[in-house]
Amino acid sequence: MVKHSSRIVTGAHYGLRDWLAQRITAVFMVVYVVVLAVLITISPPQDYAAWSGVFKHSWMRIATFLFFAALFWHAWVGVRNVLMDYVKPVAIRLTLQVLVIIALLVYLVWTAEILWS
Amino acid sequence: MEFRAGDQLRNYHFKVSRMEVKLKHQRPRHLDLFKITQPLPAIVSIMHRISGVLLFFPGIPFLLYGLHMLLESPESFAAMQAVLQHPGLKLLLVFFVWFFLHHLCAGIRYLALDLHYGVELAQARASSKWVLAISVLLTLLAGVALW
Numbered sequence: 001m002v003k004h005s006s007r008i009v010t011g012a013h014y015g016l017r018d019w020l021a022q023r024i025t026a027v028f029m030v031v032y033v034v035v036l037a038v039l040i041t042i043s044p045p046q047d048y049a050a051w052s053g054v055f056k057h058s059w060m061r062i063a064t065f066l067f068f069a070a071l072f073w074h075a076w077v078g079v080r081n082v083l084m085d086y087v088k089p090v091a092i093r094l095t096l097q098v099l100v101i102i103a104l105l106v107y108l109v110w111t112a113e114i115l116w117s
Numbered sequence: 118m119e120f121r122a123g124d125q126l127r128n129y130h131f132k133v134s135r136m137e138v139k140l141k142h143q144r145p146r147h148l149d150l151f152k153i154t155q156p157l158p159a160i161v162s163i164m165h166r167i168s169g170v171l172l173f174f175p176g177i178p179f180l181l182y183g184l185h186m187l188l189e190s191p192e193s194f195a196a197m198q199a200v201l202q203h204p205g206l207k208l209l210l211v212f213f214v215w216f217f218l219h220h221l222c223a224g225i226r227y228l229a230l231d232l233h234y235g236v237e238l239a240q241a242r243a244s245s246k247w248v249l250a251i252s253v254l255l256t257l258l259a260g261v262a263l264w
Binding site: 023030049051055068075078079110111115 | 166169170172173177178181184185187188189190191194195221224225228231
């Protein structure tokens with residue numbers, strides 16, 4: 001009697017999570033960009049006081065931070081795909097992937113620093 | 118009148134071989150990307166990839182540096198405004214706005230395709246035309262607003 005396992009054996013579906021993450025982050029970024037574009041078009045901030053006023057609300061800081069976090073995740077999936085397609089030597093590809101991850105983590109810290117300083 | 122099946126057959130073979138010659142002539146003889154013409158959805162696709170890479174670098178560091186200048190202090194804000202008066206930089210900014218808008222419009226098209234909207238060839242070709250047209254149009258509007 002063959003015992004049926006619930007594990008799907010046709011591929012490990014590693015790519016599905018990335019594929020879905022790329023789309024969910026994309027939709028989130030579209031919403032943020034459209035809302036921001038509408039707000040800025042309705043009442044265009046003219047000077048420094050007005051611009052820093054826009055980013056003073058904590059919900060705006062959180063939304064902007066989440067936008068950048070989504071952007072960096074989205075960029076990671078995309079750049080990883082590009083590197084897998086064009087950079088064949090494993091050592092070079094791995095080095096580039098690590099550099100991309102480090103850059104994105106530095107950007108995330110930089111974003112928090114810009115928004116909460 | 119004699120039935121000339123042989124002639125007909127010869128005629129048919131002649132036609133087929135001429136078609137083959139013609140096809141061979143029309144087919145790309147090499148996969149040189151600069152010599153073969155890609156269909157429009159393929160062009161939109163590769164532009165989506167190229168714009169994505171450019172938005173990653175130098176797009177993201179530029180954007181963060183811009184946000185830093187915008188919010189740091191009144192002095193940095195004034196410095197950013199002064200730098201943005203440079204026409205070369207304005208042009209560069211317009212190009213990045215175009216990269217962003219193309220990536221956005223093409224991305225929305227891919228989301229629709231993922232949901233099985235517009236997967237027929239004619240619709241796919243038409244939507245790729247719309248992606249190119251709308252992103253260029255919105256970029257022109259942004260350029261007008263910037264100047």
